[in-house]
Amino acid sequence: MSSMGKLxxxxxxxxxxxxxxxxxxxxxxxxxxxxxALYLSFTxxxxxxxxxxxxxxxxxxxxxxxxxxxxxxxxxxxxxxFVPLNIIISLLxxxxxxxxxxxxxxxxxxxxxxxxxxxxxASTVWIWLLHPEFxxxxxxxxxxxxTGPAWLAQTETAMFxxxxxxxxxxxxxxxxxxxxxxxxxxxxxxESAKLDGATAFDRFxxxxxxxxxxxxxxxxxxxxxxxxxxxxxxxxxxxxxxxNVTKTPVYLIYNQGFNQLKMGYASAQAFVLAVAILIxxxxxxxxNKSEEPIV
Amino acid sequence: xxxxxxxxxxxTVVATAAGCAKTTTNNNGNTNANSGTNAQTxxxxxxxxxxxxxxxxxxxxxAGDGQKQFQTMVDAFNKSQDxxxxxxxxxxxxxxxxxxxxTSGGAPDVLLWDxxxxxxxxxxxxxxxxxxxxxxxxLNKDDFYGEAMNELxxxxxxxxxxxxxxxRALFYNKKLLNDAGVAQPPxxxxxxxxxxxxxxxxxxxxLEVAGFSLADNxxxxxxxxxxxxxxxxxxxxxxxxxxxxxxxxxxxxxxxxNDDKVYKVGFEQGLGEGTDAFATGKxxxxxxxxxxxxxxxxxxxxxxxxxxxPPAGPNGDxxxxxxxxxxxxxxxxxxxxxxxxxxxxxxxxxxxxLLWAKTSLNIxxxxxxxxxxFFTGDPLWKPFLDTLEFAKTxxxxxxxxxxxxxxxxxxxQLYQQKKQSAEETLKKAQERGDQQLADNEDVK
Numbered sequence: 232m233s234s235m236g237k238l239x240x241x242x243x244x245x246x247x248x249x250x251x252x253x254x255x256x257x258x259x260x261x262x263x264x265x266x267x268a269l270y271l272s273f274t275x276x277x278x279x280x281x282x283x284x285x286x287x288x289x290x291x292x293x294x295x296x297x298x299x300x301x302x303x304x305x306x307x308x309x310x311x312x313f314v315p316l317n318i319i320i321s322l323l324x325x326x327x328x329x330x331x332x333x334x335x336x337x338x339x340x341x342x343x344x345x346x347x348x349x350x351x352x353a354s355t356v357w358i359w360l361l362h363p364e365f366x367x368x369x370x371x372x373x374x375x376x377x378t379g380p381a382w383l384a385q386t387e388t389a390m391f392x393x394x395x396x397x398x399x400x401x402x403x404x405x406x407x408x409x410x411x412x413x414x415x416x417x418x419x420x421x422e423s424a425k426l427d428g429a430t431a432f433d434r435f436x437x438x439x440x441x442x443x444x445x446x447x448x449x450x451x452x453x454x455x456x457x458x459x460x461x462x463x464x465x466x467x468x469x470x471x472x473x474x475n476v477t478k479t480p481v482y483l484i485y486n487q488g489f490n491q492l493k494m495g496y497a498s499a500q501a502f503v504l505a506v507a508i509l510i511x512x513x514x515x516x517x518x519n520k521s522e523e524p525i526v
Numbered sequence: 527x528x529x530x531x532x533x534x535x536x537x538t539v540v541a542t543a544a545g546c547a548k549t550t551t552n553n554n555g556n557t558n559a560n561s562g563t564n565a566q567t568x569x570x571x572x573x574x575x576x577x578x579x580x581x582x583x584x585x586x587x588x589a590g591d592g593q594k595q596f597q598t599m600v601d602a603f604n605k606s607q608d609x610x611x612x613x614x615x616x617x618x619x620x621x622x623x624x625x626x627x628x629t630s631g632g633a634p635d636v637l638l639w640d641x642x643x644x645x646x647x648x649x650x651x652x653x654x655x656x657x658x659x660x661x662x663x664x665l666n667k668d669d670f671y672g673e674a675m676n677e678l679x680x681x682x683x684x685x686x687x688x689x690x691x692x693x694r695a696l697f698y699n700k701k702l703l704n705d706a707g708v709a710q711p712p713x714x715x716x717x718x719x720x721x722x723x724x725x726x727x728x729x730x731x732x733l734e735v736a737g738f739s740l741a742d743n744x745x746x747x748x749x750x751x752x753x754x755x756x757x758x759x760x761x762x763x764x765x766x767x768x769x770x771x772x773x774x775x776x777x778x779x780x781x782x783x784n785d786d787k788v789y790k791v792g793f794e795q796g797l798g799e800g801t802d803a804f805a806t807g808k809x810x811x812x813x814x815x816x817x818x819x820x821x822x823x824x825x826x827x828x829x830x831x832x833x834x835x836p837p838a839g840p841n842g843d844x845x846x847x848x849x850x851x852x853x854x855x856x857x858x859x860x861x862x863x864x865x866x867x868x869x870x871x872x873x874x875x876x877x878x879x880l881l882w883a884k885t886s887l888n889i890x891x892x893x894x895x896x897x898x899x900f901f902t903g904d905p906l907w908k909p910f911l912d913t914l915e916f917a918k919t920x921x922x923x924x925x926x927x928x929x930x931x932x933x934x935x936x937x938x939q940l941y942q943q944k945k946q947s948a949e950e951t952l953k954k955a956q957e958r959g960d961q962q963l964a965d966n967e968d969v970k
Contacts, residue, residue, distance in 0.1 A: 279628055364808075381791050385791065489621070490928065
C-alpha cells in the first residue's frame with residue numbers, strides 16, 4: 232500500500248516538473264499581463280511619463296462613451312449574423328466533403344485555402360473584388376442587369392461585406408473541425424437508426440447534431456470570441472467607416488492606446504470587452520449543454 | 527513536508543535555470559550585435575581615414591524606395607566626416623517601438639517624426655528641445671517654413687527641424703479637360719465645378735470618368751479654409767466649423783456629388799498605385815501631394831497632366847494644408863550632440879537639402895534650397911511651392927487627429943450618403959468633436 236502511495240507521489244512530482252515550464256510561461260505572458268492590465272485600467276498610464284491611480288474614472292468615462300457602445304452594437308450585429316452562418320456553412324461543407332470519393336481531398340483543400348491567407352492580404356484582394364465599377368462582384372451582377380452597390384463605401388452594405396469576407400476566410404478551418412467530428416460519430420448508430428426506419432433528416436437531427444455537440448461548442452465559442460474581437464478586416468476593408476458602422480471595440484482600444492497614448496482608458500475598454508466575451512461564451516455554453524446527447 | 531521542500535527547490539532550480547538561459551542568450555545576442563556594429567564602425571572609420579567614430583542610430587518607417595533615399599543621405603553624411611557614423615534602422619511600427627524604447631532604454635539618436643504628433647508627445651518630455659543648439663550654431667529660423675517650425679514646437683520650445691514639407695494641389699488631366707472643352711484649369715470653386723461637370727462621363731448607371739475626386743473627406747480642413755473658416759476657435763480649444771462656412775463646404779460637396787454627379791462614393795476605394803484612378807484617366811481632377819509626381823511622371827506620354835494650386839473659395843479665400851516630416855532627437859538618446867550634427871547637416875545646409883530633394887523628390891523644409899533650378903525650372907513644382915506660401919499646418923491640439931477621425935469624418939460620410947442633413951452633420955460633429963478635444967487636452 233505504501234509503495235503505491237510512493238509511486239503516485241513520484242508520478243505527481245514528475246508531472247509537476249513537466250508542467251512547470253509551461254506554467255512559468257503561462258504566468259509570465261498571460262497571468263501577469265492580465266493582472267497588470269487590470270491595474271492599469273485604474274490609472275492614467277500613458278506609456279512614457281505618468282501612471283497615477285485614478286480609481287474608477289476610466290470606467291465612469293466609459294459609461295458615457297457613446298462611440299464605445301456603438302462599436303459594441305456593431306460587433307453584436309456582426310456576431311448575430313456571423314456566428315450562426317459560420318456554423319451552418321462549415322457544417323454543410325463538412326457533410327458534403329465527408330464522403331470517401333475520388334477528388335474529395337482536393338475540394339477539402341480548396342475550401343481550406345482561404346484560411347491560410349493572411350487576413351490583411353486577403354482583405355486587400357477583396358477590396359478589389361468589391362470595387363463598385365471595376366470589381367468582379369459588380370461585373371458579374373451587371374450581367375444579370377443589377378447595378379451593384381459600392382459595397383464597402385455605403386453604410387447599408389459595409390458591415391454585410393465584412394461578414395461575407397470573414398466567413399469566406401473562416402469556414403475552411405471550421406469545416407476541418409466538423410469533418411473530424413463527423414468521422415468520430417460511430418457508424419452503428421446510423422445503421423440501427425436506418426433499421427428503425429429513420430429518414431436522412433431524422434438521422435441528422437437525432438444522431439449527427441447531438442453527437443457533434445462538443446464540436447459545435449468549440450466552433451461556436453471560437454467564432455464568438457473571434458467576432459467580438461474583430462479588427463483586421465474592419466481595419467483594412469473600411470477603416471471603421473462609413474459613418475462608424477464598422478467601428479469595433481478592438482479598433483477603438485487600439486486607437487486610444489497607441490494613437491492617443493491613453494493606455495489606462497484602453498485597458499478599461501479591453502476589460503469590458505473581456506467581460507462581454509466571458510458572458511457570451513458562458514451563455515453559449517449553457518445553450519449547448521441544454522441539448523444533451525442521446526448516447 | 528520533505529517532499530514539499532523538494533518541490534519548491536525543484537521549481538526554484540528550474541526557474542533560475544530558465545532565467546539564466548534567458549540572460550545568457552541575451553548576453554550572446556548583445557555581444558554579437560555589438561561586435562557586428564563595431565566591425566561596421568571600424569570599416570567606416572577605416573574608409574574615412576582613421577579615428578574612432580561615434581555610432582548613432584536613425585529610426586524611420588520608410589521602406590522600399592524611401593529606405594534607399596535615406597540610405598543615400600546617411601552614406602553621404604558618413605563620407606563627409608569621420609567623427610560620426612550613422613546607421614539607418616527601418617522600424618515598421620515606429621511610434622510603438624519608440625515608446626517602449628523611450629522608457630526601457632535602446633532609444634534611437636535621431637527619429638523620423640510625423641510633425642503633427644508633436645503636441646501629443648512633446649509635453650511628455652520624450653523629445654529633446656533644440657533651441658540652445660539652434661542659437662549656439664547660429665541657424666536662422668526664418669530659413670525654414672514657419673508653419674513647419676510651429677508644428678515642431680510646443681510651448682516655447684523647438685523640438686526638431688523640418689525634413690520635408692508638402693501640401694495638396696489640384697492635379698488635372700490635360701487631355702480630358704481639352705476634350706471636354708475646358709481651356710484653363712480651374713482657379714475657383716465655380717470653375718472647378720463646371721470643369722468637373724464637363725469632364726464627367728456616365729454610361730448608364732456606370733461611372734466611366736469622374737470629373738473630380740471627392741474621395742478624401744479628410745480634406746474638409748482645406749475646403750473650410752477656402753470658405754474662409756478655420757477648424758478650431760482662436761484659442762485652439764473648440765471646433766469652429768458648425769457655422770455658415772462649414773455649411774458652404776457641405777453644400778458644395780453635396781452639389782458636386784448628388785446634383786452634378788461628378789463622382790460616386792467608393793469610386794477609388796482600393797485602387798492603389800498602378801491602378802490609380804487619376805493615372806488611368808478615370809478621374810479628371812484630383813487633390814494630391816508632391817509625393818505623387820514621381821508616380822505620375824512614370825506614365826510619360828500616356829498621362830499628360832498639370833498641377834495648379836487649390837482653387838479659391840466663393841470669397842476668394844485660399845486654403846491649403848501643410849504636412850510633412852521632421853527630424854527630432856529623443857530625450858533618451860545618449861549621443862544628442864552627434865545626432866544634432868547629423869540633423870543640421872541634412873536639413874539646414876543648402877547643398878544637402880538639395881541632394882535630399884533630388885534623391886527623394888520631396889520639398890525640403892529649408893527655403894534657400896528652393897532657389898535652385900531643380901525647383902524653379904520645373905513647372906510641376908511651382909504650384910506646390912505657391913500653395914505652401916499660404917498653406918497652414920493642422921491645428922496643434924493633442925486631440926486634433928482623433929477629433930477628425932472619430933467625430934468629423936464619420937459624420938461627413940453619413941452626410942455624403944444623404945443619411946443626415948448638413949445642419950445635423952455639423953452639429954453632431956461639433957458636439958462629439960468638442961468632447962474629444964476636451965478629453966484629450968491634458969497630456970502631461
